Amino acid sequence: MHNPVIDILNDVYEQCRPDTAGAVADYIPELSRVDPDSFGICLATTDGFVYEIGNVGTEFTIQSISKPFTYGLALADRGVAAVAARIDVEPSGEPFNEISLDPDTERPRNPMINAGAIAAAGLVVGDSAEHRFERVRQCYSRYAGRQLAVDEAVYSSEAVTGHRNRAIGHMLRSFGVVDDADAAVDLYFRQCSLIVTGRDLAAMAVTLANNGRHPLTGELALAPELVERVLSVMTTCGMYDAAGAWVTSVGLPAKSGVGGGVLAVLPGQLGIAVHSPRLDEHGNSVRGVQACGELSRRLELHFLHVPRAARSSIRSSYTVVDAPSRQRRSPAEVEVLQRYGNRARTYDLHGDLLFAGAETAVRAISAQAGELDVVVVNATRVDEVSTVAVDLFAALSRELTRLGRRSALVDPDGAFGDTGRGDTMLGDTASFDESAPAGERPVFVSADAAARWCEEILLDRYCADGRTPASVTLAQHPLVQAIPAAHRAGFVAEFELRSAAADDVLVRRGDRRAGLVLILQGKVGLTLPTDAGAGYPMTTLPAGTSFGELALLTDGAAFGDVRAETEVRLAVLPADRFELIAAATPAVALALVRRLAVDAQEQLEVTVRAAGVRAGGVTVTGRSASERTGPATTATEGAP
């Protein structure tokens, strides 16, 4: 199917093609032998896709576009400080081939003029001239993603005629910037004679955009911390003495060469290469400059362009009243959580967490923390987390601890890279240690697990009447209480008592004969199988609740897997006995079903509300307890 980016590239190509101004470099005959009308544009993305139009396979010598790559190699070989001691990073305001150093520093002004480039070549490490050049060639080849070769004719011609560069080499030697003038100049001639195509340059550009790593081969051509420095120098010095106009109208770190190539980089996004041999008065490709400007304008690539100001990285926030966990709670617990649940708040973050977004989020959370007992930062939807964002949130957590608050992180992808994560990472359905020391920031894999942790903290703190009883007798179970008194004893007699150990699977999805199961002690987790293999957690059920009712009523198969989260005691009404009861005393079965419907309605309400809040920030209005269930059914909740 047709890709619209091709149309844009095509437009730009057709727009620039008629411009035949400028002249091909002819200071050596080999350079003047190219087709002056050759024109190609390549755009490569950081996932390795390449858009191209025109003569993108035409070979030419890399010339000055080599300069940032050798500079990067010198930085890697010698370190930033050692290189900075010999080569400055200031725009020169002079022609690229000036035989002069900065009078104050006695250094070449920058590595993009010939003096700086020869100095950089002199800093490449190696045992011999051959070894040093082979290292340069291998380095460029890593950027290009294929083995590059030298145009020996161009090299010979440059070596024979390059007196000006030899003069620069000896000047550098006389000021102690290079140790061996001939070796440095010769290496420079050879690197300039490496043969590339537009496709190669686009690959080299996008490797810089991709933090130094070739998108397809995965090879690291330059350490990420050095990429920023190379791109900085390209920004201020890459386009000879037209850097200001370039930054203003194109706004991309770039480098041009007299071979007619222009290479431009939008960090993190893409690499552009244009080849067209006719040069302007600065030595830049006429159509190269024009095409880059058009692409920047049409694709909005200027590095100072921002479509809008950064916003807070908080997508939404909600309390455990708005979005309770899937853990079922007793009425007493539900009441406590309704009352105090607004003291536990989850903040959903999104987007890239750079400084500005992280700062605004931390500030917003800090402003609300006075009214909270528990703060959960949910990083599930975060893309990339900068180091400073990690630090800011860690500091927030420490400050919350200092003020007696608890805080936790939801970070299923490990974006915050917490150490000790292995210890504190909690499976959604796994039981967890509620006695974790107050100073720690536990990390959860889901917002639901964190909500459950919040609820436990609030219940421990505010549940004056004590927590849900760990166990009920069969006679006390609310479902049994819902049966008309006259039938109750006979109903109870139909049940079978069972117990199971933690992690035992009680029912497998698809089971048809699981029956109705009442939980008398312990906790049970329901999960749905997913394509990914791991269970999608539905709910956790405590003592006093039940499962299996829908399969029982529909005579269908179990909907999901049921697993004991702790040691459990259960009472099971086998499916066939339910059928006997339904046939013999339909009133008993109906009473049972009506009690189950009350449960179902409450669960539906909680589920819908939590889903609305977590998915779209929609807060569904809560209903009062009397709205939720009528008088007839609340009567069944009385004590035995």
Next chain:
Amino acid sequence: MHNPVIDILNDVYEQCRPDTAGAVADYIPELSRVDPDSFGICLATTDGFVYEIGNVGTEFTIQSISKPFTYGLALADRGVAAVAARIDVEPSGEPFNEISLDPDTERPRNPMINAGAIAAAGLVVGDSAEHRFERVRQCYSRYAGRQLAVDEAVYSSEAVTGHRNRAIGHMLRSFGVVDDADAAVDLYFRQCSLIVTGRDLAAMAVTLANNGRHPLTGELALAPELVERVLSVMTTCGMYDAAGAWVTSVGLPAKSGVGGGVLAVLPGQLGIAVHSPRLDEHGNSVRGVQACGELSRRLELHFLHVPRAARSSIRSSYTVVDAPSRQRRSPAEVEVLQRYGNRARTYDLHGDLLFAGAETAVRAISAQAGELDVVVVNATRVDEVSTVAVDLFAALSRELTRLGRRSALVDPDGAFGDTGRGDTMLGDTASFDESAPAGERPVFVSADAAARWCEEILLDRYCADGRTPASVTLAQHPLVQAIPAAHRAGFVAEFELRSAAADDVLVRRGDRRAGLVLILQGKVGLTLPTDAGAGYPMTTLPAGTSFGELALLTDGAAFGDVRAETEVRLAVLPADRFELIAAATPAVALALVRRLAVDAQEQLEVTVRAAGVRAGGVTVTGRSASERTGPATTATEGAP
């Protein structure tokens, strides 16, 4: 509560404070009277929050920091081309006060050296000297968010001693760059004498970061399209002849002044101001340069720094098999959608849609389009959409149409700014025109509405046996069919027939006596009230389904609002009659409940799967039809 950013600012402050190198400017006595040890740092965010430490309220004259602001005013007054004809944008490599023009262009090299700044002042429009200066002062005051005033002593002193600038003025006059040398130079002296504090400079910086708009006053100080040009010139020329080192080590567009101020801008994110009067050999504040470098390093502010390469903006994608709409479907329709639902795919986008992210998404969708009939682009979670992204997705849509595919957009916030949006915008529960012309790209407010539209297209295309009958008789209704044959006639007799017009509210949330309602004709929508007022849509029910069962069984109140989406015919079993049936013939009530349970289980399954897919990309494994319901219940689905 303590904010961790303050700690970082404090660290940087303490780290730079001991450095007392450099000398206060003393070319006029007024400048030398400042406290050389005064030191303040301010950091302002694009939402108007200001972090500050040290002497941020100390007043000083703005001096050369005025240059970008007057340049911006000249651009606004005269247009980019007219200004470019008189002032270039190239780094000069010369001292800021050089009395020279570029020999080739006969223009000042850039607006950040004195020659260029005086030329810019000469371009400010106004009726008189007073008027022109008042316009400059008002302009700066808009950036600062408060009225700024002139230090008359500094102004007088500059005016008396500024021979070098007068020389520049007359040189500019002689080359025709300014029309009135004295007026331009005098305006320049006055603008340099405006009094600011560190807080003011931070506000001015963040106004540039905020695309020209002051974050708190909301006033536009500079048109967004000019902000990029001003920041570009600051990048290459803002720090005198230390621009290269500045870009390399700080990487922020910036401007310094001999008053000791430094202002730096991270576009879209923040503004920084530092004031410390001792200057280095370039004329930049020693501690200002140092503090900006430290802040950039610690807060990761370098404009070429990217934490990682751009990724596709597709967060997840799913078909209508994975995530069906909430519209209930007949078994025949469900089967068609199971079979052909993978021909309608929704792509959830997220993050900022700049070129690279949009390109990757469009490419991925294009690659899959061959296997699809319908493509939905869901922009619900998108933050900002660049113009080029809008164009790329519009082109994708046109290409899909050309290939006979349908496409739609989910864009509740209007991020794509579709024209004709008012016409095609569809409420989630509103009925919609299924005959929309194929060339249009309808825009939906929710993924569910779009999924429903996809299903309608697939059903129209692949449902050989025809669509769900628009109506059923009461006797044909599946719930009635579920009642044992012997009791059926008596059961039917208990119902009351009703009809209602489109948009009629049938049941209000909280109603206790709605009864069980069977839909015989038309469509009915269920919504939950939300805090925001608008209903949160639960589901749409066609003929052959029912509602009110849960409230009936629990004797509770209705869970949500129920509204007729079309003209409807209904059969209502009042709640009190249900109670009579339950008491007299519990077997009938139980049969009814079991049939409802089958429905409930199917709905639960669909809901859980759709929620899992849409929220987290979890695909819950589907079950076969026989797994979903057992033989006992499927028998009730036979024809009457």
